[in-house]
Amino acid sequence: MLVSLQNLYFSYQHNIILENINLDIFTGDFLGIVGPNGGGKTTLLKIILGLLKPTAGQILIQQQPLKKSQLNIAYVPQFFNFAKTFPISVSEVVLLARLPYTWLRLGYYSKQDKIIAQQAMEETSIASLAKQALKHLSGGQLQRVFIARALACQPKLLILDEPTANIDFRAEEDIFDLLKQLNQRMTIIVVSHDIGFISQYINKIACLNRTLVYHSTQPINDSVIQKLYGNAVGMIQHQQEPPHESDH
Amino acid sequence: MEQFINAVLEFEFMQYALLAGLLVSISCGITGSYVYIKRLGFLAGGIAHAIFAGMGIAYYLGYSPILGAVLFAIFAALVIGWIHLSFDQQEDILISAFWSVGMAIGIIFLYRTPGYNIDLMSYLFGNILMVSKQDLGFIIILNSIILLSTLLFYRSFLLICFDQEFATLRGISVRFYYLFLLCLIALTVVLLIQIVGLVLVLALLTLPAAMAAQYTHSLAYRMLISVLLGGFFTTGGLALSYQPNLPAGASIILLAGLSYLCSLLLQALRKKWQQHKTSATNKL
Numbered sequence: 001m002l003v004s005l006q007n008l009y010f011s012y013q014h015n016i017i018l019e020n021i022n023l024d025i026f027t028g029d030f031l032g033i034v035g036p037n038g039g040g041k042t043t044l045l046k047i048i049l050g051l052l053k054p055t056a057g058q059i060l061i062q063q064q065p066l067k068k069s070q071l072n073i074a075y076v077p078q079f080f081n082f083a084k085t086f087p088i089s090v091s092e093v094v095l096l097a098r099l100p101y102t103w104l105r106l107g108y109y110s111k112q113d114k115i116i117a118q119q120a121m122e123e124t125s126i127a128s129l130a131k132q133a134l135k136h137l138s139g140g141q142l143q144r145v146f147i148a149r150a151l152a153c154q155p156k157l158l159i160l161d162e163p164t165a166n167i168d169f170r171a172e173e174d175i176f177d178l179l180k181q182l183n184q185r186m187t188i189i190v191v192s193h194d195i196g197f198i199s200q201y202i203n204k205i206a207c208l209n210r211t212l213v214y215h216s217t218q219p220i221n222d223s224v225i226q227k228l229y230g231n232a233v234g235m236i237q238h239q240q241e242p243p244h245e246s247d248h
Numbered sequence: 249m250e251q252f253i254n255a256v257l258e259f260e261f262m263q264y265a266l267l268a269g270l271l272v273s274i275s276c277g278i279t280g281s282y283v284y285i286k287r288l289g290f291l292a293g294g295i296a297h298a299i300f301a302g303m304g305i306a307y308y309l310g311y312s313p314i315l316g317a318v319l320f321a322i323f324a325a326l327v328i329g330w331i332h333l334s335f336d337q338q339e340d341i342l343i344s345a346f347w348s349v350g351m352a353i354g355i356i357f358l359y360r361t362p363g364y365n366i367d368l369m370s371y372l373f374g375n376i377l378m379v380s381k382q383d384l385g386f387i388i389i390l391n392s393i394i395l396l397s398t399l400l401f402y403r404s405f406l407l408i409c410f411d412q413e414f415a416t417l418r419g420i421s422v423r424f425y426y427l428f429l430l431c432l433i434a435l436t437v438v439l440l441i442q443i444v445g446l447v448l449v450l451a452l453l454t455l456p457a458a459m460a461a462q463y464t465h466s467l468a469y470r471m472l473i474s475v476l477l478g479g480f481f482t483t484g485g486l487a488l489s490y491q492p493n494l495p496a497g498a499s500i501i502l503l504a505g506l507s508y509l510c511s512l513l514l515q516a517l518r519k520k521w522q523q524h525k526t527s528a529t530n531k532l
Contacts, residue, residue: 051413081412081413087465087470088410096403097418149414
């Protein structure tokens with residue numbers, strides 16, 4: 001077992017965001033966390049990452065408390081909090097992931113760091129953009145840069161928050177194909193609101209709306225969604241037929 | 249101009265002034281680039297004015313005002329950094345208060361110092377022509393500290409400026425590097441006070457970096473260009489002020505301001521020209 005959340009609660013200014021979460025994540029999982037906006041998905045990720053402290057309950061990483069954990073976790077956030085004009089190139093962004101390992105080298109990265117960064121950029125097909133300034137990139141390219149940065153951390157666990165929120169459908173498929181490939185060597189947790197689309201890629205699902213509504217390895221169906229959203233929603237199943245009208 | 253060159257060749261104080269201007273440009277270009285990308289102008293202004301308290305107290309106690317400035321610069325950087333990191337809501341109010349209270353403390357201590365002091369104006373508006381050999385040594389030491397720190401921690405500073413959340417996740421202390429960076433900026437302000445005075449510091453700290461930003465998307469190149477521009481402004485301002493006997497600090501700032509304005513206009517014209525060209529080719 002890689003990550004175990006036990007009776008986890010989180011509240012913020014008297015609002016309960018997460019309630020009694022019990023979730024186990026195993027090595028090799030490709031877990032999709034779905035749920036409505038404001039359901040606490042990002043909060044849950046941030047707790048696993050150690051960016052937020054749970055109000056109650058505990059989180060174990062490889063059977064150890066979060067603080068003592070040596071697990072290499074990488075994160076691709078939903079929103080990129082930087083100024084559009086920040087003077088930095090694609091390769092610089094990716095190389096910064098190597099920083100903790102080459103903390104006190106005068107100015108330069110080691111040869112190995114450069115190789116790792118190069119591999120990460122090739123895997124995400126952005127090697128040709130290496131010298132580009134970040135502000136010249138499209139949404140899809142930017143997303144790949146931040147996935148490359150996460151890969152350059154050489155993580156055992158990769159966490160992505162709505163990785164395809166700002167890009168078109170074609171690029172969305174490309175990114176999930178890439179994630180599927182990466183899943184062969186690392187555990188992946190991905191947050192999405194598009195339950196139908198991700199269901200063809202993931203092997204486990206957790207439906208979150210303040211508390212875990214559903215958590216299983218079984219394929220998801222209409223009754224799950226109904227439970228989750230409170231009313232029947234048309235489900236888009238990309239893998240079987242062309243998408244039809246949905247009424248949400 | 250000829251007179252200025254003759255003066256530099258002839259007078260030691262002119263050589264010191266020229267050298268001081270060029271040396272200070274190094275720190276100014278480096279930390280100014282951080283001030284520009286992190287939009288720390290207001291924080292730097294707060295530090296600059298709060299330093300006046302340190303100078304006043306040192307003067308009153310009979311120590312070198314610059315010693316007081318260095319100590320108080322570090323103190324001010326830490327306090328203002330702590331305000332920034334801890335009080336999101338009232339940050340501007342707290343820094344404004346620190347800014348003015350610092351000035352007030354400085355003025356009161358200077359006022360209580362026996363014998364009226366003529367130095368007040370030179371702290372406020374700088375006097376590059378008064379730079380002594382000793383001052384030059386001091387400038388070299390501070391410059392080395394700033395240069396060496398940036399060389400060692402360039403990437404850590406880059407990361408905390410670019411993405412604090414990612415830095416935290418990678419186990420890099422945002423708090424430590426942020427305060428460290430503010431201290432370097434504060435030391436640069438102390439250097440600049442000797443050249444243009446604390447009231448005029450901000451322009452020299454930000455304008456070279458702002459101009460460099462119009463031409464390159466690499467932080468390291470921006471620093472290089474800022475250093476060269478800073479050297480040009482201090483030397484040029486000094487040269488322009490010599491013959492008409494104008495205050496050197498104000499001339500330096502004026503030159504920097506005018507250059508920035510020209511650069512902005514050039515950029516705007518270039519953009520228009522490019523739009524014109526693309527719309528012309530589209531018509532064909």
